[in-house]
Amino acid sequence: MIPVMGVSGQRVAVLGLGRSGLSAARALLEGGADVVCCDDSETGRKAAQAEGFEIADLTKQGAFEGIDLLITSPGIPHLYPAPHPAIAAAYAAGVPVDNDIGLFFRSYATSEWDQFEVMPKVVAVTGSNGKSTTSALLHHVLEATGRPSELAGNIGRGVLDIEPAHDGSVVVLELSSYQTDLARALTPDIAVFTNLTPDHLDRHGGMGGYFAAKRRLFAEGGPDRAVIGVDQEEGRYLAGQLSVAPSDDRVIRISSGQKLTGPGWHVFARKGFLSEMRKGRQVASIDLRLIKGLPGAHNHQNACAAYAVARSLGLAPRVIEEAFKTYGGLPHRSQIVAEANGVTFVNDSKATNVDSAAQALQAFKGIRWICGGLQKAGGLDALHPHLGSVEKAYVIGREAEVFARDLGPDVSVEICKTMAAAVDAALRDAKDGEVVLLAPAAASFDQYDSFEKRGEDFAAQVSAALGS
Structure with missing residues (x-):
């Protein structure tokens, strides 16, 4: 405590x-x-x-x-x-x-730190998508390399429930916009911004208020280093606000899909390879394609963020790479729950909005897609460009017919309503090499108490259908 x-x-x-x-x-x-x-x-x-x-x-x-x-x-x-x-x-x-986050930042450092040889660090991760995986991956890397670490905030333990700091320890905090918006103290040593997509807009009075809540993590306390996803305008703006010159390596720009150049510090992933660039020269590279716990471009962005923080903490590239290889993924986030007869079953129940579902759909080929639930504002139009790998959609939820209609005419659809019916239908149709993917693109509350309960039901129904 x-x-x-x-x-x-x-x-x-x-x-x-x-x-x-x-x-x-x-x-x-x-x-x-x-x-x-x-x-x-x-x-x-x-x-x-x-x-x-x-x-x-x-x-x-x-x-x-x-x-x-x-x-x-x-x-x-x-x-x-x-x-x-x-x-x-x-x-x-x-x-x-x-809130408790503000209390933590004003209370974590004590006079006992004067006796430590290596000062403790606090890493805070925010963004719309990927912050849980980034936080958990970084925590895994630190533990795998023997660095004492705790995972807290919006994931893991409550922020005030963790143990007092140890010599050289690192606290990794996942922080939602609800948490950063109100905290009166926000002073991480390293702050991470993954990306920004529309979410919680009623809570923040629109997109500008939502971004402002995230930006407070960087503006209030002034972290020693900032890791910023620059695949969107907001990230590029934030990186520019924090930098004093193009070569300012207190800001590490990260990307999934675009090559980053210039005199600064960059980490990006393209075609499955992570590259670290400093002062215009490549200093390290990691092949992410065979790391099962990090499938798809969205997870490659998470890998870039965790890698950048780990490098800021002094870890060597090859040490980070070896730790990546043993990362098993988070429950309900691109989690492989079974493999049978050449078919892979993936639980991404955390894909509760259109953007996160689109990312999951881009991570796999030959998809038998289980989707549906309580739709969020904005509809499903943004999903349409990403349905090319979907062999068929199996729609669940109380309003499955409406959801299926909104998917449009270009995807084959079966109305299933329940998870058990959807799993049975997808398993009936699935062929060798295909993926049965739960990525609902909707909230769970029409049928479940939480996205975790929905994901657990998916795993249970898969297990029952396979007789395991």
Whole structure:
């Protein structure tokens, strides 16, 4: 646990009592705060009460009298589409609002660091797609090379639940826009921006607000080094904002698909090969094509980001390459769950939006595509250019007919509605060398509690269909 600094003797309210909220409450208590908790659900309130925390209704008149600070969970709106009533009350009372990420950055470094031979580092990864894989891959590389590392934030452990720093340790944080948007302290040593595609737009008041939330990771604290994906205008803009000259190697530009040139520090992947360029010269190359845990151009971008951070931390190219080879991938993200009779079954249930599904569709050939669910704003038009490798689509979800219609006339479609029916149909049709791919391009909430549950059902149905 990371005890929160600077709160001793203060009365601090915590709104939202899920994983991050309860973790924050414990860390605040450990730091000497008087903690009061609030949650809209009875389940959350009971969980906090079971640990001895005081419960209060922060929406009542005068609830913030005597409160010095409000800590809110990332999923609770604090601005758009409208602030939660308790947060609005805090604003009205002049009470500062923060989250667990802000608490972490103000509390992680301690006087004990003066005794370390190698200073600990914090790496923070954000972006629309790929941040989970980038974070997990980097964590894997560090562990494989013997560097003490912890994975936390939006993946792994709650950020305040990790252990205090060790000599030379590295904390890898995956941070969503919900987390970076509000945190009052953001001071990573290395910050990573993977890419930007439309998502959570209602929460951020549009695309500009969404990008602004991501950009805060780089603007608020000024990381020592920034790794920036430059395949989109926003990334190129951000890299330009952070650089003082073309040769400024505090910014490492990364790309999947385009060769990067110039006097700076670049890492890019083309045709399955990762290249590192410094001062206009190639200094290293890795063949990514045979690394099963990193299929497709989108994962090659993730590999570029993780490689760039690892190089910034002093690891040698060949050491990083060997670690890449043992990376098994994340559950629900291009995860191979079975191989039978020449057919590969891939779980990419995390492909909850059109862009991430498009990336998955470009990673394979001969695809039996299981898709569908709760569609997000914007429709499916952006998928149409990427359907060339789809042999047939097997559509699930309560509104499978609508989803199938929106796929257009150029792809063969079978309405299945349930995961069991889709797996059975895809297995019936699949030929040697083909891939049965779950990449829904939609949220899961019409049939499942989460994309994880959807992916687990896919794996279970595959196992049942194969008799394994």
